[in-house]
Amino acid sequence: MATSAKKIFELFVSKVPWTLSSKEMKEYFGQFGQVKKCLLPFDKETGFHRGFCWIGYTSEEGLQNALQKYPHTLEGATLQVQRNRKVFVGQKTNKEVPEES
């Protein structure tokens, strides 16, 4: 339904160290292309993020640039980066749009 209209070029990034926030993620992934969306969900119970993140590019090109680089090392940690296969989480399950900073 809504998916067809929403062509988003998304990465799924895991193994994000706890010291990084979405600001750092956005900055880092911004070097490959224009980042439209950066979602790093935090656990409201613990105050830590969950270690994974979605990066949405405005174009296929940004996505491809990011996918071509290996490894992605940020502050000494190696991020695991792959093309996002699932529908964006905010879309169906989470009716509330997360605030991004």
Added chain:
Amino acid sequence: MAALLRSARLLKCLPSGLLQTKGTIRNGPPLSRLYSGAIGGKGTGVCPRQLVPGPCSVHRCLWPYAGLRHYAVIPEQKGPAKDESSLGVRSKQAQQFDWALAKLDSSVRRTGRVTKTLLMRIFHDICRTGYPSGNQALLLLRSCGSLLPEVPMAERSELARHIWDKLKELGASYDASHYNALVKVFLQNEFKFSPNEFLAKMEAAGVQPNRVTYQRLIAAYCNAGDIEGASTILGFMKSKDLPITEAVFNSLVTGHARADDMESAVSILSVMKGAGIEPGPDTYVALLNAYAERGDMEKIRQTLETAGSTDISLMDRDLMQVVFSLAKAGYHQHVPSIVDLMRHERGYVPDAMNLCLSLITQGHEDTAFSVLKTFPTLQQENESGDSNNLGNFFLRHCVNMNKPVEKLARYCQELQDSNCHAAPLQFTLYCCLEAKNTATALELMKIMKEQGQPIRPHFFWPLLMQHVKDRNTVGVMEVMKGMQELGVPADVETLSNYILPAFPNVAVARDTFKEMGFSQGSEGLLSSEVRFEAASGNLSRLLAMLSDPSFSALDLSNFRSSLISGFRMSDDVGTMTKITDLLYKDERFSLGTTSPAEGVSYFLYNLIDSMSEAEVQAQEEKLRQYFNQLKSMNIVIPVNIYRGIRNLLDSYHVPELIKDVLALLDGKDALNLSDRASRANGLGLERKLAELKAEGKPVGPTLKQLILSLCSEEKLDAALELKSQHAADMATGGYAALIHLCCRHNNVDEALKLKGELSHKDPSVSLDSTKSIALVKALVKHDRMEEAVDLLKEMKEKDVSVVDTAVTLLFHTLNAAALKGDVAAVRQLQATVFTLGLTKPTANLCSPLITAHLQTKDLSGALDAAMECQKQYGHLPRIHDVICGLVENGDTELLQKAMDFVSQERGEMTMLYNLFFAFMQTGRHREARKIIETPGLRARAGRLQWYAEKCVAANQMESLESLVEMTAKLFECDRDEMYHYLLRLCKNTNDWRKAEATWTKMQEENVIPRERTLRLLADILRSNGQEVPFEVPEVWYEQAAATETQPDTKTAESSSFKSASSHSATEGNTSTDLQLKLLILCKRGKAKEAYSELKNMDRKGEALGPSPYSALIRALLAEGNMEDALEVQKIATTHIPHFKLNDIANSLLIITQAKKNLTKDALATLKSMLQADQVPSKLSITRLVQSLGSHGDIAGIQDVEALMKGLGNPLNLSPMMFVNNTAIARIKNGDLDSAVEGLEAIYTSAGEGSQPASMAFVFRKVLEEKNITALDKLSAMAERLANHFASYGPASDLFIQLMDAGMKEEAKFMLARCSAVAEQREALVSYMSRLSRTPGQVGKIKALMSVIPDFAEKDTIYSCLVKSYALDNDLASAKALYQQMQSEGVEADELCLKRLAKLYKSAGESVPFTEPPESFKFYAEKLKEKSNKSQLNTAVVE
């Protein structure tokens, strides 16, 4: 002392020696032991003196890596169908133990330790179920010692005592094994207690101490240096004629040393030798510890040398005890030289980790750190390229133990400098944050900042989190102060999510900040205010704020969701438009990379997306105005956003709004609205075709049927006769059956002749694999090798696919030749089969070649053949037999060759196991022991099982005993499993003495028996008329089976009552007897009887403990007898003021109340349960909600739903249950429209791919009540959902319910209106397979087939039908079906054939095909695996 030792009977540590242990020592009055008050009232069970931080005696193999493998204790329920709830109650306990065991096991297995959290969780769960079993108690008690290295010793002992008291209160009964476990834990925790008092308590409780108890009490005295005390116990042992084991001597070494008499300590070793016991590794460890406590490195070195020269190898784990002793005695400086001696065996790391943790816990973190530094840095290059993180566990525990920051910083620095850890400070900080240790965290961040590492606002969130939850503004301010000192101002996110919520409102926060002199908050506060105003729907104030030119830039994403919720609640369309316009035009709100216009477009999409269908429908007019005003403001959205919104609106059923959004589109875009094309229906045509086909009537089938029946009667001649009469009409099937019959009758010539005729008739036809191989077998039997090989080649040419049964047959063919010793024939056949690739070479198929060699006593040839198989096919068949032969013959040269080969091909471990088993097999136990003690060897459960099973089957007790004994220290060996083998053999030989000795041995080794082990042991003892010295776990399923067969029940009952009554006769009617009697009656499902018994007792004024009352209440409720249950509760309350029903009983009460239509009461029960922190069962909630539904009590359902949401641990309830029952309630109340609306909303709002669960329940209820109006409405809804929304769930649910209710015509009509139902393959197949699980459902399957002939693959349908026929025992129909399958060319899978074969056999007929040889389960699993695989494949393709 020495005299005492000598006069006592000695026991060598050999299993055979154990046999002399007297079996009479535990004969005490059993009943009084089961349920009487006993030791362990708080502070009385043991005598706590002050805790002396004295020397310790760490015992070898604390809890050996006892493989407590997860093991299904409960086999599938096979008894009569009983009420679900009562069965659930009975099985729950066993399941729980299983679960807890698996949980603890995996922890111990991975790490050699258990965390306190895990232990407490399991304890809590066990308590909650109400009636803890004996081995649950044992499991918990055993875990309170050195398995908790992270917990201080005093706390561990306290925990053990708490568990002991609590479980006792709950009715656990303790036997010797529990007392032994308790002493063990006390020893491990260096807990000071009086062994004499302990003994007295034990005896008072009627539990006889055994050898292990005495051993451990001696150890307790010895640890305190009390040789006097130890001698007293030795005296007891002597008087009871108990053997003195090595363990006793080892304790004495410690004892003398602690009494400061090293000379005597050393002399124990020679006393041992004099008594015929060789000092073992533990003896040397005791001595080493003694020297360590004195810091005498010279002696330690000497002792190690002595041990080495006497062939005693000390393991790393032993040396770690020495390290521990050194550290505790304050000789840190000597630790490194011991650590250097370690060999880093397998399992070193977990052991060393536990050593470090213990050291840290005891305040020796510096020593721990020096051990840590010796860890092998294997992780240097792990494949994922992750950076090193050695020492995480160390840092975390230091943080948890509140070690000073300076130390933490130093450890971090060293770890980083030595390249062990990439970011130790960050990790330590993480641990501090996790532990909410604000002070240390802030200190650490200061250090990190000095090192130039970034400190970010979100570092403080975990700290703030807790304060926000507690609304603790002081705590928040403290963290904020820290943030300021670190120069990290709180950003918007931190302020609005983690700081402001702690304050009552923004103003208070602002004031507080000012007071504290924080300037940092102002900007963040502003955006927090924006969010606040937006979220509270105060749009005009928001507009004023935003449009103020002095307002600083703030990206929309900062307050998007707040704005959305504001828009959703506001009616002020004018302001909404103005705000939107502002966002659309003002660059200040799009700091990100997106343009303002784009941001606003997404905002619109998100707005609609965040609203529910009902909301959009309700606000349709408002939204229309909003869109229209946006249009007038010249706001434009891109086409993809339009599409997204359109789809949303479409799915919300407000298509009228779409054109208003369309107006916002950039004019020219033309859109292709794709209609939901109705699927072409090709079904009709196909059906017609099938019917036409059935018109023709050829003779062939009848002839074939006749031939087949003659064949099945083994009438070869008659069949051949018939064939020659009707040669022209013969079909392939007939020939095949005839050939097969000829093979069975060993008539090879006739078979070949028939085959010739067949291929003359139709050269393309080929026999199936089973029949071909059968022919091959016959040929080989007659030594007609050439023809056999030709036939195999022909199979290949004709591309016959070889089924598993044929492979088995092939093995028999080869093996028959092998047993004749015909090496050449075997080789030729094997080579042909494998080179042709007819089947894959398996170990089984390769083995005949070796068999043939062994048959001719040609060991060298056998070895060569086995090696050849390995090289060619990767299998090493019968290598055990070959190696055994070589060992037997003493052919060292060939043996070396074999070992080298195995080692090279299969690895050293396999080679060692092979050699081990060969030595065991040939009775060379000394050599075997050497092998199994090879450092680094670990348990291979499969191999051990293989050998143990061999021993059990061949009745080799000695060999099995040696195996069990030798593997005691084998890494990861599942000890319970090993002892279980031993007990099984005891059972076979009916040797109760050995069984009892085994039990003592298990206690000595600290093995926690699984329930099945205990049951087996009890069984052996009982059948020999022996007392069972422990509580036997309940075997509910056997009893359930027993009640089915009446005669059995009687005998079982009378015997058990006899035992119960005989006890009461001898000991009088004590209350414990009565308790037991009640419990037995309850467990036997004789609640009524138990009830009247209880009333009798109550009249006599006798009171009982809580557990029998509780059991009786449960039993009564399980029978639905609520009145009596409540009466029992009343009686219980008069005796026990705070008596409460436990979870199970309350759940049962809810079910009963719901059944009796007392829904209000049931709801009240649920509420009181939740208040008491109890968890209801899933079934009780389901029943309650159903009952509420059928009463039309919508509020009640909502109540329950809310209550369940509030429950911390959800029962995994399906949300559909509430939805369905709400619908039922609405229908009941006559409010059909909202019922339909509610259901429809569920289906339309669900996304693609996430179909909500079934609403079949609603349809079924409506059909049952014949509520035609409701049915019409609901079916209209289902069809609407299917035809317009592609949501086929409800339609197929309805269709299936109609079919199930026998309303075939209605179902057909429905199919006509809604043809897509026929394509809901999954739903239909699952319905069919559900049907095939209960007898008498063939009609329904047939009906389904007649309505939708091709709803599934033929083989699926047929196999279900076969299953149904098998259940109905309908051989005739099954036969007909099988023929139909053959004529249609549908291949029957093995499970199908197996079912057919069973039908034939149970009707006393011979099976006309080869029955698949394996079990049902085997084939069922094979099929499952196959379907899983194919699913996986499709998943990959997708």
